[in-house]
Every structure is written in C-alpha cells, then in structure tokens.
Amino acid sequence: MAIIREFIRRLGYLVRRQQMEDELLREMEAHRALMEDPRAFGNTLRLREEARDAWGWNWLDDLVHDTRFAWRTLRHSPGFVVTAMVTLALGIGVNIGMFTVVNGLLLRPLYERPDQVVSIYGRSTAPDEGIRGISYPNYLDLEAGTTSVFSNLAASSTVLVGLDAGEGARRTLASGVTANYFDVFEQSPTLGRPFTTEEEKPGADNRVAMVSHSYWTQRGADPGLIGRTLRINGVPFTVIAVAPRDFAGASIPGPDVWLPLGAQTAFEASTSADGTLNSREAHTLSVVGRLRSDASIESAAAAVATVGRRLAQAFPTYNAGYTLQLTPPSRFLFMPGPGSSAFTAILTVLLMAMPAIVLLVACLNLADLLLARGHVRRQELAIRASLGGGRWRLTRQLLTEALLLALAAGVVGLLLSRWATGALLTSLRPVIPVALSLPELDFDWRVLVGAVGFSLLASVVFGIWPAWLSTGRAAVTDLKRQAGEEGRRLGSVRVGNALVIGQVSLSVLLLAVGGLFLASAISAAAADPGFRLDRGLVVELDSSLAGYDETRAREANLALVDRMRAVPGVEAVTISSSLPFTSFGDSRNVAPAGVADAQAKAIDAVFNVVGRDYARALGLPMLDGRDFTAAELAPGAEPVAIVDDLLARRLWPGDSALGRFIQFVDGEGPEAGRTMRVVGIAPTVRHSLSNPQPFPHVYVPLGQRYESAMTLQLRIAGNQSEPTMLTTVSRVIREFDERLPIVRLETWRDHLDTGLDSWVYRAGATVFSAFGGIALLLAVIGVYGVKSYVVSRRTREFGIRIATGAHPRALLWQVMKEGGRITAIGLGIGLLLAVAAGRLLQGFLYGVEALAPVVLVLTPLILLASSLLASYIPALRATRVDPTVALRSE
Amino acid sequence: MMLVLRVLVRQPLHGYAIAQRIRQLSADELSVEEGSLYPALQKLLVKGWVKATWRESDSGRQVREYRLTASGKQQLEAEIGEYRRMTGAIDVLLKEA
DSSP: OHHHHHHHHHHHHHHTHHHHHHHHHHHHHHHHHHOSSGGGGOOHHHHHHHHHHHHTOHHHHHHHHHHHHHHHHHHTOHHHHHHHHHHHHHHHHHHHHHHHHHIIIIISOSSSSGGGEEEEEEEESSTTOOEEOBOHHHHHHHHHHTTTTEEEEEEEEEEEEEEESSSOOEEEEEEEEOTTHHHHTTOOOSEEOOOOHHHHSTTOOOOEEEEOHHHHHHTTTOGGGTTOEEEETTEEEEEEEEOOTTOSOSSSSOOSEEEEGGGGGGTOTTSOTTOGGGOTTOOOBEEEEEEOTTOOHHHHHHHHHHHHHHHHHHOHHHHTTEEEEEEOOOSSOOSSSOOOHHHHHHHHHHHHHHHHHHHHHHHHHHHHHHHHHHHHTHHHHHHHHHTTOOHHHHHHHHHHHHHHHHHHHHHHHHHHHHHHHHHHHHHHGGGSSSOOOOOOOOOOHHHHHHHHHHHHHHHHHHHHHHHHHHTSTHHHHHHTOOTTOGGGGTHHHHHHHHHHHHHHHHHHHHHHHHHHHHHHHHHHHHOOOSSOOTTEEEEEEEGGGGTOOHHHHHHHHHHHHHHHHHSTTEEEEEEESOOTTSSOOOEEEEEETTOTTHHHHOEEEEEEEEOSOHHHHTTOOOSEEOOOOTGGGSTTSOOEEEEEHHHHHHHSTTSOOTTOEEEEOSOSSTTTTOEEEEEEEEOOOOOOSSOOSOOOEEEEEGGGOOOSEEEEEEEEOTTSOHHHHHHHHHHHHHHHOTTSOEEEEEEHHHHHHHSHHHHHHHHHHHHHHHHHHHHHHHHHHHHHHHHHHHHHHTHHHHHHHHHTTOOHHHHHHHHHHHHHHHHHHHHHHHHHHHHHHHHHTGGGOSSOOTTOHIIIIIHHHHHHHHHHHHHHHHHHHHHTOOHHHHHHTO | OHHHHHHHHHSOEEHHHHHHHHHHHTTTTTOOOGGGHHHHHHHHHHHTSEEEEEEEOTTSOEEEEEEEOHHHHHHHHHHHHHHHHHHHHHHHHHHHO
C-alpha cells in the first residue's frame, strides 16, 4: 500500500512538475536570502537537479529526450532509414505472416480449455491394433456409464457431401451430431436453436441443419438464412441455426453444416433405409467428451475401459476383441482415433524456420548498417563523449534510435504480413479437396505479442552491440585521430565481414533449397505419365451428391458417356472410378486364382472400375486381348478383368495372362475373394508422381462394382481447342442434370500440374525462392553496406595511394577482391548448409539430388554476381577519391 | 534524513529554520552545504513522511513549512531504533577489543 501511495505522489509530481519546480526554486531563493553567506548554500542548479532525482522521473525525461533526438537524427538520414526499415519490415512481415497462418492452423486452441476434452475410440486387441469408431447404441451405453467423469459426452459423424444452396452443388464436409455436441465445446448457436434429443434419435429424420458461422458470414450474415432450404446430396434440409462464432469444428477443416445424427440417413446413399445408426455393429461415430472438473484423465480412462469390457461381455458378436481408449482429439483428423501432436510440432518448426532465417539475415544486416552508421557518426559521438556523455548514456541514445526504427518497421511489417498471410492461404486452397472452412485467421494476442517480440528482439539484440562498439574508448581518440590509427580499429571491419558472411551463407541456404524445389517442379512437369497428356480432359462427378441411388446412378453414368461420345470433337470417352495423379488411390491384393498360397503370391495393384475405351481415352492401344463389352458394364454379367502389362508379367512371368483367372485375396467390397477372367492386357501407366516406379493396375468393368464418385476421361480431336471443349462438356452435363455437381473439370495437363504432388514442389519452389530472394536482397544490401563502410574508412589511405601514383584500377581490384573473399567464405558455408538441408528434405523432392547442379553451380553464381555488383559501386568510389580532399578531410 | 525528521518532531519548520536547528543541535559539527537539505526534503515528501504547506512567516515572508506525518513519525522511530542498535553493537566491539 505504501508503495502505491508513493507512486501516486510521484505521479502528482509528474503531472504538476512546473508548479513543483517553481515552488522548489522559490523556497531555495528564500533560504539564500536569509543566509549571511549565500555561497554556503551550494550550487542551486545542481541541487535542483538532485531534488528532481528524488521525484524519480528522470528516466522518462531521458527517454523523451532520446526519442526526440533520435527522431531528429533519423530525419536527416533518409537513406539509412529507408534501408533499415525495408530490411526489418521484410524480416518482421514475413515472420508475422507465417506466424498468423501457423497460429491459426496449428497452435490456437479450436475451443475453450482443450485439455479437458478427450476423444474415445475402439482399439483392436489383435496385433494389428486396428482402430475404429463407436456405434450409436455403444455410445449411449458409454454415455450412461461415464456420467461420473464426463460432464458431456457427444458423438458425431463427418462425411463429404454435396451442398447446394441454389448456387450449384459443391463438395464440403457435413457433420451429423448428437444434441449435446456443442455443449462439449461449451458453445451455443449464434442464431436459432440447438438440436433436440428427439432429432438425434435413429429414424427421427427431422431434416434440419445448422450452418457454420463462416458459411453464414460469407453470405452476408443475413438472419433471413434461417428457414431457407439447403440441399444436401440432393435432399432438402431447413436451416434452423447458425453455429457459434468461436467454434469452426473440432478439427481443421471444419464442416460447413451440422445436422442432427437422426437425419443423416436421409442423404447417405450408402446407408440402407433401416438406419445403421441403430445397429450396434456400425462402429462409425467419433466420440468426444469433456471431463468433469473433479475428474482426472486416468479416472476417465478407467471408466471408459470398464464400459468397454462390459460391452464386450454383453454383445460379444460386435464388441469382442476391442477395448475403448482415450486420446486427445486430433487437430486435423475428423475420423475416430488418436492423432499425433508430433506432426504439428514438426510442421510448426519447419514452417517457422524459413521466415526465422530471413529475420536473422535482416538482423545481421541491421547490425551492419548500425555499425557503419556508428562509424560515420564517430565525430559527433566523440564530441558528445568529450562533453561528458557517458558510454552507457551514448549507447542508450543509439539504442533508442534502433528501437524507434524497429517499432516503425514492426508497424510496416504488420501491414505487410496481412498481404503475406493472404498469399500463403491462397496458395493452400487449390490442394484441399473441399471448400475450406478455416478458423478465422485473426490477429489475436499471440500474433501481436509475436510482432512486438520480433521488433524488440531485432533492435535490442542487434542494436546493442554495434552501439556499444561505436561508443568505445576509441571514440574520444577519434577527435584527435592521427594517421596510422586505422589498423587499430579494423576490428569493427572484421565484425562487419563476419556479419556479411553470415548473411551470404543463409541466403545461399534458402536459395539453394528453393532451387531444389524448382528443379523438382520442373522434372515433375516433364515427367512421362505413360500416356498422352495433350487433348485430354478429365471431369469428376459424384452423382450421389445429387441424391442419385445406385440404380439411377448406373443408368446416368452410361447415358452420360453416350451423350459425350456423341459430342462433335470427342474422339474417345471413358468412365472410371479412379484417376491417376490424385491424392487418393484404391488398391487390392491380386493373385492367380486357384493357387494354394494366394496370400504370399498376391501383388498389390491399383484398383480401377472402368467403362469401355479406357485405353483409347488415354491415347493408348490395348496390348493384347479385348476391351470390355457393353454387356459387361451391367451388374450380373460374367466377372472379367483387364490387367496391365506389369501385373500380367508379375503374376505369370514368361507366360500369357490372357484367359487366365485372377482372384482378389483380401480387401473389401463385393469383389473380395472373387475370381475374374482376364480378357485383355492394357499398357502400363503411372499413377503417382512421387513414386518413380510404375505400379501394377487391375481394371474391372462397371458391372462388378458400384461407386458413386466417377471420372469421365475424354480425348478430343486435334482440330478442337481445349477451352472450347471444356465449356461444351460442362454445358452437356448441365443439360443432362443441372443438379449434378461437377467436382473437377480440367485438362489432363492442368490436372497433373494442380495435383498434390506437383503442388508440393511448386509451393516449395515458390516459398523458398521468395524467402531466398528476400534474403539475397538483404545480403546484397549487407555487402554494399560493409564495402561502403570500408571505403569510407580508408578514404585517407586511398587518397595517399592515388597521390603516390597508384593506378585506380589496382584500387578497384583490391576492394572487389576483398568483397569477393568474404562472399566466397559465405558461399562455402552456405553450400554445406544447403547440401545438409537438401538431404533432410530429400523425401519431399522429385527427380533431384541434394547435390544437384542447381545447388552447386547456379546458386553460387547468382550470389557471386550480386555480391560483386554490390561491392563494385563502393570500389568505384574508392578510385574517385580526390587526394587533396582526402588528405584535408582529417 | 533522520536528523531532518528528528528536528521536525517538536514543531513544523521551514527550510531555513530546519537548517538552523540542525546546525545548533550539532554545534556546527555537521556542517554541510545548506542547499543539500532540499533534495533530502523532496525525498521525504515523495515518501510521504513529511507534508509541506506555504504560509506567511512571522516576518511576513512566504515560507514553505514542513510537518511530520504519522508515517514519518514511525519511520523516525524505526531509524532511531536501527541507529541505536548499530551504535550499541559498535560500542560493544570497541569495549571488547
């Protein structure tokens, strides 16, 4: 209390300081007037100063004074300010930008007190430790049996759906949830009402929906959205609520729409009408719960395990062999089961490493600039030191300047980062297969703390040292500097050189890694897929998203292929369940039929359900045998298959596969365990970019298996333009059924280029090259700065040498040589770092080695050229030194 | 500072008078430049141990008079106690040696 009262009194002195000063002066004068010998009073000025000290505001005076002074000096050197600001703002901007993204995606909790929330899943006691979700009846028992440890236990099931709000269907995530789902996350709807327990029940089929907050705001935050109709997979649902603002889903990306669990059967084509929700064997739900505040994780795990054992005893048919376990909910997985937080940590470190390196380069640069500036100002500093400015006082002055710069750069960087964040997010979008509903990427306190932190770090760590150096004891001797004293202070040149070496090596590192990704992107683009890319179009459709059932979808698929075939300019068209160069592929173990050790002989092959003309549509001939017939595309026909050359040779080495039988050893679906007659041999094509080895394929006709998501592949005539044909195809589909969502429509070339594999290389190339480019720019500024500094220091020396007849070219050469030397050292270190980083990133690269020529030759060349250019200008200045001026300048 | 507080115990005084009193009491032994009284007084004000008011002196001048506060009295007692213990300890040391 005493301290607070004292502080308030101090504040009083601050606010009414003029009055206080006046009173003190009056009082002292009165005292002196009474004295016989006023000289015995002492120095009034000094005493007043001491009295003011007692008020404790001198540091503030100094700060204000320092800041004003810094402002005045900085205003007089705009060149320095601009360079320093650009350097720092770039460094800070990219860091905040990246941090905003990392924070939103990886760090910020998705809901309140996440440590209380756990997810529950079933784990097989068999050695494979298979993981599965929890069925609705099991969930109900689990909820009833764990009320002592969970305040709320909810279940959800998230699926990809076609969502159509009258603007065309698009694929997005929908989540069926129990009525208490939002209670677990302690949230309630922004608008409308929560789901009821009645709506949750199997068979309730009340078709109501809650849209996500971002879905709502993207459509103008119109309260009138409540009551409107949305089509989910073609089934109409009424919007009754808008989800809470601070909850975008329990994982990323979150769903765009939530439904009561009891309504989910309405649109899930794969679910039969009796409602799988009721069956104890449908282990599909994700279960999350919030711990009671008085319950521990251990007690919850025990309670859950107990229920698990009880369920296994009561319903062994469905539950034997599985235990129930707890895990923290996964941030990126909406499926049941444990996720890895190590992934998040690694990704955070990787993503933050790049901008951190740029910031480091920027800071080294700033240190350089400040050092050079300290030298330029040595005269001024020397005068101030000789007038009684203590070293600490002068350092503080210089530090204030650095701080002012850093804070200003921080503000500019904050603005820059908004743009950087946008750019980063835009580059993310094309690879995510669904419309993203990301948590809002706001500046929250973490980002602001980060911004201020980066600025302070930059200025303090990298400002204090040059300031200390510049105000050293030599400052005073600078006033009366004699010739020949240069040597003694070359220490700070050496420091400058070390800084430049650091910058150069870090830029090499970033540029080289950028180069590696660029080379990957180029070789990925040049990769031979095994078929012709030109004149090929791909269309991805999912008729279940428009509410088609199997019978209708089968008819529609065939009808659509016929329509396409009739379009003028289409040479060949086929339909298939899987498309090469997408992130998801289906594969099966295939073995010759009838062999005893089928499991051991089986070969993993890409599994593709196709129509007729598959090879033709890829522009390839069948190698042997025949294509499927129209009859084989219908269910119930004789089971036949086409294998590719590679699979045929592996299954029957040295023998023809034609007419033989294959069997599907394990796997799922109707074809599991069945045998099929091989009727044709297709040529081998590649299925993935990241795997350089071709992979065996097995093709079965549409009749053998139904899949709702299908792809049309078209080959167009040589005289047709691809863009026109894309428009035509899209029009034909819309005429066919306007509700049918077109998930993808593009040329083969574009498909390959926008695939996940290619994207990784291109994103890597862009990001690393951008960061590398920034670092290079900074390094060049650094080289230039140090060289200019050296030349300005040695004006006198150069003057003398010119006066004594040295050839200007010799001076030019000397300065350039020194610049080249530090660059070379930096290059050497940088290349070693780059090769190490290349090794580390090998898994992400395609068709390049860590020791690729681009790293070993191109990067050094770029660096060397830029750095020589940067030292050329100062070198030129050295040769233009006028001896008479130089000698007089001291 | 202890001396200043001590002098103010009996009655409120203005700066010049404080200086006079200290000189008298110490019989000129502790003669320092008188002005250094003022930084000390400012410190006491900030600490809240004394309060200052302007008033007209008997001789018709405007003087600033300092008055000891309750917390100032406590402080003085604490300081005197501290001082006594210190000198006591030194006394013992000197006698034993």
